[in-house]
Amino acid sequence: MDIKKLEIFLNLSKTMNYSETAAQLFTTQGNISKQIITLEKELGTSLVDRSHRQIKLTSAGEIVTQMAPKIVSEFQNMQQKIQQNKQYVDQLLRIVTVPSVANYRGLELIINFHMQYPEIKLDLTEVEGDHVLDTLKNGGTGVVFARDFGILKNKYDSVITEEDCFVCLLPKDHPLAHQKTIALADLSQENFLLLGRETMLYDHVINLTKKAGFEPRVSYDGRQLKIILNMIEKGIGIAIVMDKSVDLPSDGSIIKRPIDLSENSQMLFMRNYNVKYPKAVELFWKFLQTN
Secondary structure: OOHHHHHHHHHHHHHOOHHHHHHHOOOOHHHHHHHHHHHHHHHOOOOEEOOOOOOEEOHHHHHHHHHHHHHHHHHHHHHHHHHHHHHHOOOEEEEEEOHHHHHOHHHHHHHHHHHHOOOOEEEEEEOOOOOHHHHHHHHOOOEEEEEEOOOHHHOOEEEEEEEEEEEEEEEOOOOOOOOOOEOHHHHOOOEEEEEOHHHOOHHHHHHHHHHOOOOOEEEEEEOOHHHHHHHHHOOOOEEEEEHHHOOOOOOOOEEEEEEOOOOEEEEEEEEOOOOOOOHHHHHHHHHHHHO
């Protein structure tokens, strides 16, 4: 069925006048009559009672006026989505993230976008924190999901997804494990087990301890959070990490306590200012701003 015939019939059902409908649709009265007759043949029933000079709809015609608007609307929505699909076919969305993306809402947003626009090719790459911003160098057109301590959001176009605070990880039998919050100065005699310099967290933790009045004794720095957790379980030291970045063992062998700090971090998507972006990036950015 040609949806145009339904649109013509709906117009006629409002004007109840062939000439007026023809004028509104920029065609002839004869063409309107022809389209209505063709529609009646397709449906196998009369829609217009022609026994009187004034147009009157049949009972079947009344049914069509009730149901056709939804059909026409759905058809128009389908056409819009098809055109949208054509627009983004073969488009590439490149996103570079920190390794801990799975612990944050950022991954949920990426997945939801991909499910909504499967025609857009997704290139999702994890890199360590010190390399994540390489994507934005020299006017790069990619998108980055990373952690910010209040500096990057002013430098790049950004959409913040959530905040994350510092916590201390301790063995369950540690003397400080019973406290609700821990002052950083109380950790001055501890062995620190830290994620390495490449994670962007290391330098920030070192600076915080210096502000608290001590130089930390670092017994381990590296990329493997699993190693840090194993060392904490063995009582070798403590760790300072971001709350949502770590999943603790279910056996309760490691305790997580907030640190008494006013500083925290934000997880955010970033892109360069003043860059002409591919359609896929622009669509993703609008998606982030509305979700």
